Amino acid sequence: MTRPHDFGFDETAQILKDTARRLLQDHCSPEQLHRLVAASSEPARASECVWDEALWRKMLDLGWTAVAVPEALGGFGMGLVAIAGLVEEVGRAAAPSPLIATLCATYVAAACDSDAARQLLRRIAAGLSVSLAITDRRGSWEAGDCDVTASDAGVLNGTAWFVQDARKVGVLLVKARSSRGVGLYAVDVDAAGVTIVPDAIVDLTRDQAHVELRDVAVPAERVIVSPGDGARALAAAEPAILTILAADMVGAAEWQLQTTAEYARTRVQFERPIGFFQAVKHPLVDMMVKIDAARSLLYDAACAFDHEPGAAEVGARMAKSAASDAASYCSGRSVQLHGGIGFTWECFVHLWFKRQKHNEVLFGDAAHQRARLADRLLGRIGETA
Amino acid sequence: MTESAHSESPEQAAYRAHCKAWLAGNLPPRPSFRLPLGPLEIATEEQLEYLCAWQKAAYSAGLVGCDYPGEYGGGGLRDCQRIANHELKAAGAPFFPNIVGLGMAAPTIVHHGTEAQKRRLLPPLLAAEEIWCQGFSEPGAGSDLANVQTFAERDGEGWRVRGHKVWTTLAHFATWMILLCRTDRGRKYEGMTYFVAPVRAGVGKGLTIRPLVKMTGELGFNEVLFDDYPIGDDLRLDEVGRGWQVAMTTLLHERGAGSLVTPSSGGGVGDDNAATLGASGLVELAKRCHRAGKPASDDPRLRDAIVEMLIRERAFAQNERRAAVRALTDHPLRLPLQHKLTLSELLQDTARLACEIEGAAATLHQTDAHAPAAGRWPHAYMNSYGFTIAAGSNEVQRNILGERVLGLAKSK
Incomplete structure (x- = not known):
């Protein structure tokens, strides 16, 4: 297969991205977002789940859960390049919603060849929100690392950790170990035996929880992947998940750049806008350079996923690494270059700072991605000579 | 990995085919003498003659200045030079020596010259008959x-x-x-x-x-x-x-941001070519060099640093690709004006890392028989400062980007 030189970013992708930009400008402006999620600075706020459900219904009306679902299953069947454009806008607005969790789960389900997976994808296209429950207590999402067990009869016990937006979704896609290997199970959040325990987190624009499962019986038609096939499905979806997270970070970093540049154009000290001073100007340019590198790698990764699956993992890890580094740098500079006001609760930059810090580490930070890339590109340690 | 001719016009597709066909049979034989690493390092008449003959041959075949009007010695095509550049690079062709002429003088003469100046100056410039x-x-x-x-x-x-x-x-x-x-x-x-x-x-x-x-x-x-x-x-x-x-x-x-694409081959000259001095060269180097009795490629910090350079190298190439996709660029000068800044720092950091990988052997001059990679890396590291300083130092590049793209107050 060949890769289109324009990444395959077509008119449909452009319309999706433009629509997202407008919707979020109208309904999730920085002022609206701050009023919504930062009304209180009380420490107890850390375990709250605050989001605009009316905005989510608008997203559903626009079919945003359907974009990545194949057309045969009632979705729009759009490429990851188009999804990346959409998620960039979500990141730019730092919008709280179960969209990113649902998109990640969509790619996992799409990598599973089963009637249960196809049924789940149809429901996602119709508006169901889903989150992955595949991470263990130590924060590992590697296939074999799992604190949930499945009996041969499909009864789940244990705890899934670091579940994103758990209190916004209807279904959890739970990874569980059994004697036959790792499987994936669709579990309703209100099913008997399921307890969602909120984590207190720093990021105000999402919620996170660990999910306790006690004797949760999953019927056969909800087994998305039979025990033994889960690892393959998760590995196939991982490039898409990394790319989606990179898109959120690139979009958020662009907001950080534009907002900080605007401040440097207007804030006057020593009789000049502070952007005059190279100690301010040059870091702003470095933010831009890092964002652009990450953004180009983002679309390269998405295009590879769509057109050249063999190159998808390397592309996605490069994008996640560059985006995590850009997110880290832009977050730090966005606060520092705003000066004293940037350090306050009332200034908007902390919302993006916190979202970026959360994104940076999800599914592996920059150094993790580079270590995995090194294994592929240089060979494993001890086997390289 | 291939890139399709997705959005190419019939004219462009035919032109790409012409470039491929001509390059398949017309690359010059390797010379008996050592070629310089780039146009800035041309030192002898024989190097210059070899490279000028190559540019002239490529010009005669329509690969140099194809987007320039025919009356000024060009090919009269539209938006085809980047295709020739891509194919020249892919073929590993030698670089063109008339770099100041092609990259700077020619577009300036096109925009500001009189009719007589264009007719007199441009054809021998494109053909490397007159060096600028x-x-x-x-x-x-x-x-x-x-x-x-x-x-x-x-x-x-x-x-x-x-x-x-x-x-x-x-x-x-x-x-x-x-x-x-x-x-x-x-x-x-x-x-x-x-x-x-x-x-x-x-x-x-x-x-x-x-x-x-x-x-x-x-x-x-x-x-x-x-x-x-x-x-x-x-x-x-x-x-x-x-x-x-x-x-x-x-x-x-x-700075790569003008309206006319500079004819460029990407600068391959056999085993001295840019690929060897690119980040991918670090991988092989790390496998051959040693650190604390083990291959340098087993050192976790060097592994991280090498992969970071590979990522930056790929990002640079993908920036070039994205710059051509209007829907994915915000400000029209945003990516073009980063070109020199990011490329020069990529090459400099790559060369510095290579010296680190070489360890004690990085002390050896290129004239020393024991120098790894023929001593190219310490040499390239020194020369890299020519690139970060020349054509407007990178400090000035950051001013330009901050002012023209981000709208910050002019430093002067």
Whole structure:
């Protein structure tokens, strides 16, 4: 297969991205977002789940859960390049919603060849929100690392950790170990035996929880992947998940750049806008350079996923690494270059700072991605000579 | 990995096929002598002759200046030079020696020259029959280019030039120079005028070339001294006092942000080529070098650093790709104006990391028989500073990006 030189970013992708930009400008402006999620600075706020459900219904009306679902299953069947454009806008607005969790789960389900997976994808296209429950207590999402067990009869016990937006979704896609290997199970959040325990987190624009499962019986038609096939499905979806997270970070970093540049154009000290001073100007340019590198790698990764699956993992890890580094740098500079006001609760930059810090580490930070890339590109340690 | 001709017009597709076919049978044989790493390092007449013959052959086949109008020696095509560049690079072709001519003088002449100037100057430039050099920088006008003091004074129908230009690459081989002069000492930006000046023909007649020795010990740069050097008014480009605007056209193209794509081969010269000196070269180097008795490629910190360079190298290539996709670029100059900044820092950091990987062997000069990779990396590391400083130092590049793309207040 060949890769289109324009990444395959077509008119449909452009319309999706433009629509997202407008919707979020109208309904999730920085002022609206701050009023919504930062009304209180009380420490107890850390375990709250605050989001605009009316905005989510608008997203559903626009079919945003359907974009990545194949057309045969009632979705729009759009490429990851188009999804990346959409998620960039979500990141730019730092919008709280179960969209990113649902998109990640969509790619996992799409990598599973089963009637249960196809049924789940149809429901996602119709508006169901889903989150992955595949991470263990130590924060590992590697296939074999799992604190949930499945009996041969499909009864789940244990705890899934670091579940994103758990209190916004209807279904959890739970990874569980059994004697036959790792499987994936669709579990309703209100099913008997399921307890969602909120984590207190720093990021105000999402919620996170660990999910306790006690004797949760999953019927056969909800087994998305039979025990033994889960690892393959998760590995196939991982490039898409990394790319989606990179898109959120690139979009958020662009907001950080534009907002900080605007401040440097207007804030006057020593009789000049502070952007005059190279100690301010040059870091702003470095933010831009890092964002652009990450953004180009983002679309390269998405295009590879769509057109050249063999190159998808390397592309996605490069994008996640560059985006995590850009997110880290832009977050730090966005606060520092705003000066004293940037350090306050009332200034908007902390919302993006916190979202970026959360994104940076999800599914592996920059150094993790580079270590995995090194294994592929240089060979494993001890086997390289 | 291949990239499809997705959005190419029939003209472009046919042109790509022509480039591929011609390159398949017409790359020059490797010379018996060592070729320089890039146009800035051309040191001998035989190197120059070999490379000029190659540019002329590629020009005759339509691969150089194909987007220039036919009446000025070009191919009369539209948006095809980037295709030729891609195919030249893919074929591992040698670089074109007339780098100042192709990248700076030609687009400036197209935008600001008279009909007669275009017809006279462009065809031999594209064919590498006449080599060009750049007379912009002076001892007191480097990053602050608008401070040029070389003065052109009216002398009857023509001009007489007095002053001192520095860092003049290729001057010792050049037929022509693009020359930025002051013509009014009372005004800074409006007090400059742009000329094209004969170089070779003027030696000993008021023009003196003195070679500068670089930190590597190599030649390549020159000083050019003007002592009442006469220039005809027919060699003035654009109006008197418009020199700064003309120079901006030159610099925009030099920085890869101009409207005309510079003919470029990507600069492959056999085993000295850019790929060897790119980040991918680090992987093989790390497997051959040792650190604490183990392959350097087993060192976790070096592994991280190498992969980071591979990521930056890929990001640079993907920036180039994205720059052509209008829907995925915000400000039209945002990516083009980063080109020189990111590429020069990528090459510098890659070379520095290579020296670190080599360990003790990085002490060896390229003349030492035991130097790994023929001593290219420490040499490339030193030369990399030419790139981060030249063509507007990267500090100035950051000012330009901050001001033109982010709208920040001008530092000056």
